[in-house]
Amino acid sequence: MLRELAPRPLMPGNPYKPMAATVREVIQETGNIKTLRVVLDEPEAMQNFHYEPGQVGQLSVFGAGESTFVINSPPSQREYLQFSVMQAGEVTSAIHRLSVGDRVGVRAPLGNFFPYTDWKGKNIFFVGGGIGMAPIRTIMLHLLEHRADYGRISLLYGAKSPRDMAYSYETEDWLKREDLDCTLCIDNPYEGWPHRVGLIPNVLKELNPSPDNCVAVLCGPPIMIRFTVQALEGLNFAPENIVTTLEKRMKCGIGICGRCNIGSHYVCIDGPVFTWKQLQDLPPEM
Structure with missing residues (x-):
């Protein structure tokens, strides 16, 4: 439900x-x-x-x-x-x-939004892939503006190469922040790249975040979401503590056209933010 x-x-x-x-x-x-x-x-x-x-x-x-x-x-x-x-x-x-x-x-x-008030007192682990950093950016900056309400805040942001990494003018500041544990990665070696190299799910496993009192928030391409969720489940994150976003075929944005329906639900009004547990309960057409 x-x-x-x-x-x-x-x-x-x-x-x-x-x-x-x-x-x-x-x-x-x-x-x-x-x-x-x-x-x-x-x-x-x-x-x-x-x-x-x-x-x-x-x-x-x-x-x-x-x-x-x-x-x-x-x-x-x-x-x-x-x-x-x-x-x-x-x-x-x-x-x-x-x-x-x-x-x-x-x-x-x-649409709906990230349930950040439910996360108060918890650790938050953000995972952004490519353009998926866009929704991560807004909620991460919001939480950092209310830093005292949350535990440890971490970010893993990955792209194919440094040239494919958006918000490059902000990442250096993110790396320097003492209230944010920031990790950057790219898929393959690149000359002069000083950070991690590897696919996001593999780097996530290396970082080995604890699932205790922690919510994982991930956004990115569908294939990245699929394998990152598998990695999080392997780290014992419960489905209800894995949060992601969908923008499936949205057209009207208000639940009228039916283009984004999944069974009886609509991404544009029931989402775009869902927990992995909610997505598992949706019809197999997902």
Whole structure:
């Protein structure tokens, strides 16, 4: 059974109508990932916008369509909304062509969020793979802003190569933080790389985090999720203490179109955040 839907911020007004926004900044993260920082055009809407870590938004390019992305700035960031986009199709290609000053549409916030209040007093072990670092970033920064509420906070972030690692301008600061145990890894040896080398599940086993009073939060490509979950289960993490996110075929974002349904559940409203235990209880079509 899925947990009862927690109260979450909902977008105001007509849920079908995007809010107009303007691109303030574009950051080239990797060869195929860009980060957009956008500001809602209506000052009152921007001032009153509220969301929780893990909630998503529909980012639209007029004439091209819209796609779902996590809002990966922490909720304390009130000056803009940040979305990181991997180029993979028509809509994401249109987003990658945007420049500062261009107009976009935003339907947000949508979906549930990481149950961080349930994690108080616990150790948190984050695992991010590639673009999967986007949702990890928002919840990790949120927890670090409320550091006294949690035990040990750790991060394992991996990518194919250093060139495929997003937020490289932040990772050095993460490595230096005394309140964050940060490990970086890449799949294969790379000249000058000073950190770990190996696939994320294998590096995870080497780090050997204790499952005692610990929640593991992982986001990344499906194959990385599958083998990382196996590694966590091998380390005796209980399914209810493994948390991940899905963005399966989301289209409308409000449970109407049925495109993201899994049995009687919808990723866009029952998710995108799930525990591994919840996912095991869903139909085999997952």
